[in-house]
Amino acid sequence: MSERLIRRQEVIDALKQVIFFAKKDNIVNLNMIDDIEIKGKEVKVTIVFPKLDDPAVGIVYNSVVKTLKQELGDDIIVDVKPVSEAEKGRGPLAGVKNIIAVNAGKGGVGKSTVSANLTVALKKMGYRVGILDADIMGPSIPIMFGVEDGQPGVYEKEGKHVMVPIENYGIKILSLGFFVQPDQALMWRGSMINNAFNQLMKDTDWGNLDYLVIDMPPGTGDIQLTLAQSYPVRGIVTVTTPQKVAAADVRRAAMMYRQDKLTIPLLGIIENMSYFSPPDCPDHKYYIFGQGATEELAEELKIPVLGKVPIIEKVVESGDKGKPLALEDDNEISKVFEDIAKKVVEQIEKL
Numbered sequence: 001m002s003e004r005l006i007r008r009q010e011v012i013d014a015l016k017q018v019i020f021f022a023k024k025d026n027i028v029n030l031n032m033i034d035d036i037e038i039k040g041k042e043v044k045v046t047i048v049f050p051k052l053d054d055p056a057v058g059i060v061y062n063s064v065v066k067t068l069k070q071e072l073g074d075d076i077i078v079d080v081k082p083v084s085e086a087e088k089g090r091g092p093l094a095g096v097k098n099i100i101a102v103n104a105g106k107g108g109v110g111k112s113t114v115s116a117n118l119t120v121a122l123k124k125m126g127y128r129v130g131i132l133d134a135d136i137m138g139p140s141i142p143i144m145f146g147v148e149d150g151q152p153g154v155y156e157k158e159g160k161h162v163m164v165p166i167e168n169y170g171i172k173i174l175s176l177g178f179f180v181q182p183d184q185a186l187m188w189r190g191s192m193i194n195n196a197f198n199q200l201m202k203d204t205d206w207g208n209l210d211y212l213v214i215d216m217p218p219g220t221g222d223i224q225l226t227l228a229q230s231y232p233v234r235g236i237v238t239v240t241t242p243q244k245v246a247a248a249d250v251r252r253a254a255m256m257y258r259q260d261k262l263t264i265p266l267l268g269i270i271e272n273m274s275y276f277s278p279p280d281c282p283d284h285k286y287y288i289f290g291q292g293a294t295e296e297l298a299e300e301l302k303i304p305v306l307g308k309v310p311i312i313e314k315v316v317e318s319g320d321k322g323k324p325l326a327l328e329d330d331n332e333i334s335k336v337f338e339d340i341a342k343k344v345v346e347q348i349e350k351l
């Protein structure tokens with residue numbers, strides 16, 4: 001008895017019935033089919049997704065199996081292989097290996113200070129790094145890196161404007177603050193902020209980076225959701241201060257990232273303004289804001305404390321001067337952040 005041959009075109013036609021809801025079209029039109037291999041009754045389909053830790057992957061997977069069996073016969077063997085855009089070198093952020101979002105439950109805990117110094121410490125480890133300031137209400141990264149008067153470059157590619165980040169200290173820097181006057185920020189609606197954020201992520205020539213650190217706005221707003229749903233974030237680093245109230249805000253933010261649909265790994269907590277050591281007796285640590293709340297929270301969320309950053313007057317000064325303290329080699333802050341950066345890398349390598 002001769003076996004019926006499965007033709008490639010039949011497979012493609014069948015796959016046109018499979019919809020990728022996030023983009024409201026079928027996976028063939030969306031150019032998500034990377035490869036189709038047919039061996040007798042076996043059909044192997046490789047499908048490219050924007051990100052793999054997305055429930056849509058499972059839905060498409062099941063739908064492909066069901067549709068192919070329905071159209072080509074129940075006896076065929078379907079093998080679906082999902083791959084990410086990043087693996088395939090596709091997508092706007094294909095050159096960026098790891099996106100790390102720095103988050104905080106509330107404002108003013110030192111999120112920007114931590115983002116800036118963590119980025120610098122990663123750079124000092126030899127990585128190619130960039131920093132994106134996504135905090136439209138309080139963009140402080142340009143000032144911290146001394147590029148507040150900078151203008152990102154723009155060029156045209158395939159009829160689209162592509163932005164070029166500003167570079168200082170060997171770090172690529174981009175901020176919503178370059179495009180919005182502080183007094184206008186309050187008038188921006190959520191959707192406008194989201195659009196601007198998407199442009200900074202997607203329409204930017206980030207080149208090849210090992211780490212892109214994002215200074216997120218505080219709390220759990222639109223940008224957090226957009227980032228989590230649309231971009232392959234490797235992990236979240238959370239900044240808090242030692243007070244119990246700060247911990248409560250972090251808990252809320254952490255829960256958002258752990259929702260079933262998002263599941264972005266929480267890499268750990270950094271406790272900022274942890275303690276104070278008087279310059280004349282550096283071995284004494286005064287825990288001005290209390291102790292223990294961060295450890296409690298870390299235990300509850302089952303994530304590590306990545307480090308504790310002391311209160312140091314020079315941090316404020318260096319922020320204003322446009323040169324993160326971690327750029328210098330021998331101060332307490334640079335040592336603390338070197339350690340934090342190592343732990344962040346370790347956590348990512350464990351994923």
Ligand SMILES: Nc1ncnc2c1ncn2[C@@H]1O[C@H](COP(=O)(O)OP(=O)(O)OP(=O)(O)O)[C@@H](O)[C@H]1O
Pocket residue numbers: 104106107108109110111112113114135138140218272273309310311312313315316317319
């Ligand atoms: N470890 C520290 N020691 C001393 N001052 C610090 C420390 N960390 C942050 N600061 C200072 O506290 C202020 C707030 O820090 P930062 O701007 O980093 O916080 P943020 O969480 O990003 O705030 P926002 O919500 O406004 O964006 C700044 O003036 C900064 O210099």
Ligand SMILES: [Mg+2]
Pocket residue numbers: 111112113135138139140
């Ligand atoms: Mg900030």
